[in-house]
Amino acid sequence: MPSILVIDDDVSICQTLELYLEEEGYIVDTAQTGTEGLNKYVQKPADVVILDIRLPDVDGFAVLEDLREENENVKVIMITAFHDMETTINAMKGGAFDYIHKPVNVDELDMAIKKALKSQEMEKKIEGLLTEPSRSFRVGDIIGTGNEMREIFKTIGTVSQSRTTVLIQGESGTGKELIAKVIHHNTSPDEPFIAVNCSAIVETLLESELFGHEKGSFTGAIARKLGKFELARYGTVFLDEISEMSINLQAKLLRVLQEMEFERVGGKDKVKVNARIMTATNKDLKTMVNEGKFRDDLYYRLNIVAIIIPPLxxxxxxxxxxxxxxxxxxxxxxxxxxxxxxxxxxxxxxxxxxxxxxxxxxxxxxxxxxxxxxxxxxxxxxxxxxxxxxxSIMKGARADLDETAAIFKPSEPGKLLTLDEVEERYIRKVIKETDKNKGEICEVLGISRPTFERKLEKYSITFERD
Missing domain, CATH: 1.10.8.60 (Helicase, Ruva Protein; domain 3)
Structure with missing residues (x-):
């Protein structure tokens, strides 16, 4: 059976988690201090470690670092009562497998443990898996407490350990460039961050801005000019409104991503690209691909890691x-x-x-x-x-009332709905309008999880969230 080590100074939390996890079939050990937890792990390594960030003797991040020195692939799920972005990103970048807020939701914890064990099982089949060591860093100012924003913080921590391309999607004003700056600051803070708005520059000038040009390459080119990809060095080039880039330039950008080199306008020499490329858009690129307005091969190159920012x-x-x-x-x-x-x-x-x-x-x-x-x-x-x-506010409020009233609207005039029909419609409404997991939805509905599962089956409702 898989083993779990719980390190938390709150005795009641240790006891509660121990009882719950043992009922789920795990072998559980607990520790109330970081030192005790480290000693227990060294003597008998657990498959998963549940670690509180605030401990009486040593900081949880120091414990995480020591655990990873002992086993770089250790699966650590960190828990804390503090809901700040910097702590979340620190945890994920420091090598934590997941990050959960107190009070601990057992459904969320159970899902995280299962993911950790599955990941561990897959890693055992792969040799030579390397993990980049953690570094100290500062983060930008992003405010967010909901599930979607917490997942974004986790993604930032994860992608900050590599230099892969990132596509940031969201409506205008949601903070796409800020997200890019935070990733850059956590990856290469001493290198330049260069932002280019693709919609604000005409195509001929945009090509020169990105790739630079040689002296005499066109009228007015009185000297060689370095492009943004060169000026960024080992930093970041952030291409905002990438959806507005012409098909011609899209082809040239694709070549840069494939070969990591380019030629200046009017030049013949190859110039190596060392910068990381991040892009952003407020449009649906997948739809644009289907409409033939955006190259599908470029889309897949840019969409290696996607961050979707929810509207306010x-x-x-x-x-x-x-x-x-x-x-x-x-x-x-x-x-x-x-x-x-x-x-x-x-x-x-x-x-x-x-x-x-x-x-x-x-x-x-x-x-x-x-x-x-x-x-x-x-x-x-x-x-x-x-x-x-x-x-507009009143119109929105009336729309909400109309939508709620629609739950009780009969399918045929003069016919009243049955309780089952009302219940089914309401359950579907709650699932559709929230990003909550099963445990949280059960709280909203005021029913137990087994009851919720039976109703999903009864009304043939598909629910993909855990």
Whole structure:
């Protein structure tokens, strides 16, 4: 049977996890300090280690480092009560297999353990697997507490250990360039980060910007000019709005990715590319490929690792901390002392649809801080959110009510729905509108997991999330 070592200073958590995991068929040992846990692992290595970050005698990251020195392929699932991005990225980059927040959701933990054991089983079949050592690093300012953002933080930590291409997708204003900068900072912080907006430069100039040109290659080329790929050295070239690049340039970019070299405009010498290439778009590249507007071979080259940033309207729980963070930043820039927004304004923010996402939120706050007469921003400080926006909010609220009412709408006029029909529709609605796993959905529905499984089978509902 697989063995698990739980290292946590909270005795009740150790006992609870020990009872649960033993019932699941695992051999479990526990330790209340980092030193005790390390000693137990050295004496008898466990298949999976569940490690708390905050320990009384030593930092959890130090324990993680020591465990990896003992066995570089050890599967460590880190747990913590702190929901900050930097800790999450540190854990993943330091070599943790997964990262779970307290209070521990047993369904999430069970899924992580099974993934760790499966990964370990596959690794035993592969010889020579190398893991890059952890490094110290700093991260950018990304606010996010939901499941989607936590997964993005994990992905950032993982891709920061390599130099593979990354495709960042999301609506305008969601922070695609910020994500790219964080990855760059965690990979090659001392090298240049060069951003190029592909939609802002005409094709002929864009080619020269990317690849450079030789003297006399075209009218006005009075001297050799180095392109962005050369200037970036071993850093990052970030191609924003890659969907706007012409088919002709797409072919040349594909060659760069395949051969890691290029020729300057008007030149014959091969120039080696050492920079990492990251791209971003607010369009669906897969659809563009199907429509013949984007090269499929380039798409697959760029889409090795994809990060999809959710729009602000789907992560409303992040709006209050985003406002706190942005106001702190704005106060420093404008030498203001704004302490927050009124309850009325916060309610409007929480209901607003945010078509411009975080960029729109920041711009609204900046303008409000400039004209504000008090330390709390009220409705009068946001004239932009006027009647049109209020009407839009009310329209959205009515749409929500209409959608909820649709659950009880009979399929035939004059016919009432059965309880089973209402139940099926509601379960489908909860699954569709949330990103929660089975355990969390059971909490929303107020039913046990076995009951939920039976209802999925009863109504023939497909559920792919664990």
């Amino acid at each position: 309207r789907t992560r409303r729980q992040d709006i209050p901390p985003l406002i706190d963070y942005l106001l702190t930043k704005i106060n420093l820039d404008l030498h203001k002392k704004i302490i927050g927004v009124s309850d009325e304004m916060m309610e409007i923010f929480m209901q607003y649809h945010w078509p411009g996402n975080i960029r729109e939120l920041e711009n609204l706050l900046v303008r409000a801080c400039v004209v504000a007469k008090g330390q709390v921003l009220g409705k009068s400080d946001f004239p932009e959110l006027g009647k049109d926006e209020t009407a």
